Amino acid sequence: MAAKSIDRRWIYLFIFLGVAFPLIFVIGLPIEITENTQMAYDLIDNTPAGSHVLYSFDYDPASMPELHPMAKAMVRHSIEKKHKIIFTALWPMGVQMIDDIMEQLSTEYPDLVYGEDYVNLGFKVGGIVTIQAMGKNFRSVFPTDANGKKIDKLPIMNNIENYNNISYICSFSAGAPGIKEWVQIGNDVYKRPVTGGVTGVSAPSILPYVNEQKQLTGLLAGLKAAAEYEKLIGAPALATAGMDAQSLAHLIIIIFIVIGNINYWRNKKKKGDK
Amino acid sequence: MKRTLPLILAMITGFIVLISDFIPHWPFGMITSEIEKWFLIISGFALILGQINLIKVNVNKIRFKAEGWQYFIITIASFAIMVLFGALWGTQSNVGLLGNGTKIVEVIGSKPFDYLFDNVYQHLQATMFSLLAFFIASAAYRAFIARTPESNLLLIAAILVMLGNTSLGSFLTGWLPENLDFLHLPNVSQFIMKYPTTAGQRAIMIGAGLGLIGSSLRIILGIERSYLGGN
């Protein structure tokens, strides 16, 4: 093998630092906005203030690094646009994710009032069946919110019957049930615009829904799209930092590949000289 | 008899499963899903074999004072603690032998089983998984060397996709004019993933699928019988 190859632990150290550094000190490397992200942004941006919107959190802590930043960015955008947000979850752990994000955002937006500006309806089993049932009446599926409070007592739910009263549906999805089910019912049946975000791994199977029929109105796929969204709303945060870390780590890997090749050719030349 | 009977049984079972897929009529229509449930139950019983083996092997190591035997006490202890906690107070959604341990939950915030799961097990799992970030770098450094036409392709495809996936790619080729847009690195990376990569993966899937079908048939016909022990 090569006469002098780098101790692999140097690679590990560089990767560790290359990821840690931008997380603490956000660099903000240039990010190019892709069409799918722009479409999702436009949908939220063009929805008038006071509209009721539905957010579904269909992921668990395992997908947090990718989905949490985009969820936070999109919810933040909706808050800025003064939309009335109804949260639900198709995954049991999704409720925690909602709580986590609203805990952070309500300190930044102290004017937000629970029950008026947003409500957390919690988790329901059933996936697509639940989505279908919500098409008839939210109340039959969610008689109470996540804390057990009757939703009829919450001002935000006044006159909110079903999808007809919702301006758009946004799902953050790490698998099934998730955004695909929302498309199949929310858009295909009830003709509501559906948007949202997925992990990079599941993107190829969901992207085909962003088509001429607008089954999906844009889609955020992976951390990169989340960083793009943060750029669009002008609030660089977790995803931008994460994307910096990604870029730096990739750069480090590529540099090491180059070094490896230089070493290899040098050794080969030396052998040739002998 | 101790070998032939299981083989005959295997052949009959295999053929029934094969034909049942084409027959929706009762009882064939439900065989596959029913048997998958059976698999879970039988493997549930078998789990005990694994646990007994785990304890036995570790006890042997401790007893014969194998190198580093002290560590194996930890294995057995943590296994016992987890099983005990789970059995006594249950898990988040299940009641244990001593009920829900409400008093303990008041003190530590969750059931002991879940506490260990959330604060120890999950972190161990996530960290072990994250080691891949380091290993992917060291493997790339070592393997992506331009030696042969094959390794060149491996190297070039990997680098193009890596560049295209991050801000680096859009940064490097963002200046390209519109009619050269197809050379823009994010587009190049997408192109590679969508066409040649799909082709390679499909070839593997078709080949592996056929290999798997051949092996399945050999097992059902009893030609391949090493799983019963020896040949």
Add this chain to the structure above:
Amino acid sequence: MVDFFEVLGIWLGAFFTFAIFSFLYKDNPVYKVAEQIFVGLSAGYWFIYTIFNVMIPNLLTPLSNNFSANYILILPAILGIMMLMRLVPKAEWLSRFPIAILIATTAGISFLRFLKSDVIGQLNATMINPFAGANWVVIVGQILLVVGTITGVVYFYFSKKHEGAFGVTAKIGIYFLMVSFGAAFGYTAMARISLLIGRLQFLLGDWLHLIK
């Protein structure tokens, strides 16, 4: 008190994170402890999990609630017990029956499942008109897709020497496999680094409060 245990939990998490990371430098007693705890804890976890989530709902509950509708479950239970006969040297051979049945079932189910999804499904997906595309990039791509799939399958041909025109085809097939390996490797890098980001966000955020 709950607060104390919450903080303790985060410190435990941080400790075990570093314990595993330390393995990257070299094997050491701290890693060994973490490793053994991991093995023991997870074995215990899956044991409890299987009892609560497999055995009770799939076997015990149906049998005790409505025996007459579920008596068929006695069969897998018997097979399961036969499996346990491995512990009795004299009756060990009994465990061959459940193993034979399970493996034959696996074979039967896999035969059809893979024929459908991995063979017919993929063949079907490749049956496209490569020349029908919006622009020349798509057309080139589709030609590559078709050629790559066909030559790739040729590479897996076992009963013919890879020489002459056949050898060239198989070689092209290998090239496609290599491109797909390289690209998949590069593509996965992102997901793997995300995992490390997740870990560091825990360490720098939840533990050290350096980031929000």
Add this chain to the structure above:
Amino acid sequence: MMKRTLVLLLIIYTSSLLFADLSLTAIDKPNDDGSGIILNWQYSGEEIIELQLFRRHDGGHYNQVTTFTELSGKYTDTNEIEVGTEYDYKINAIANVESPKNPGTFNKLIIESAHAKATSKAQWFNTDKISVLIFGLILFVSIMWFIISARSGKDLYIRKIAGLESMNESVGRATEMGQPILFIPGTLDLDDMQTIAGLTILGKLAERAAEYDTELIVPVCRSMVLSTAKEIVKESYLKAGRPDAFNPDSVFYLTDDQFGFVAGVDGIIVREKPAANFFLGAFYAESLILAETGFASGAIQTAGTAMPSQLPFFVTACDYTLIGEELFAASAYLSKDPQQLGSLKGQDIGKAIFLFVLITGIIFEILGISWLKDFLTIH
């Protein structure tokens, strides 16, 4: 004046009824076990709120099945349908109709209904799967044909598989260095064929290890794999004539957890320093952790899996890799058993036929003929 308006309204109302058109058809769902009835409905006419679907059997009461807001569509009723029972369906169109007596107040009224009847049956053959049956039979016949002809003594060629040639080299090296061999049959259970293929190779490897008197370490992460692997290794030692050398603790269970298992195996790799590692079976993300740790410890590594997503990592980090089908061909290759080789040849014939079908299909698509593709579309 009032009267006139009323009359006018009544005329409008009745004429709208005349124009409103609702139809319903019900048929048995084909290719099922008799648990479904397919309903098609179509409505045209004045605006309605919804359509309500009811069902009854044996002249009993109508029970509501569901409601639709779309004006036409297809619905499969799978709600406790009994085979052989005739079901009577009724669909009602509901509209907000202004009361002729009190203008300005609206009532929900049935303005149109339709009926249909169907009896569900269970089918004996699923015609949707005819293409699967044909392809399955092609494979079955070609494999059987060559197994039989191999039995009659026909010599069969098999190309070299580098990953398997390495086996002797690896065992030899381990023997020379006096260090053990590590074998991992994947991380899935016996319900995955890759595990079974891996275990088959384990049998051959164990035989060789027994001959050379080299220690073999087989950690597994499934209990049933443990039982099977133990049996296989024991039998191999017996076959090699060294039953006394078999150490039952050499095949052992760690944990069912994917990463817990990897942590344990990593420990074994750095401490026992096996001279040769074999990773043959189904692997997920752990593939690279194992292969990199194994590389760092200096072992010669052979991997094999049919997981397309993990092959890149094995290819880059291991010395030899069995790609997809090669893993399944291994047992035939190693045993040189004519029947096994025959089945391999049969697979190859199947491959040739499938490639022919594929190329035909592509040509058909170019020509705009699509029945072949349609035929192969699995519902």
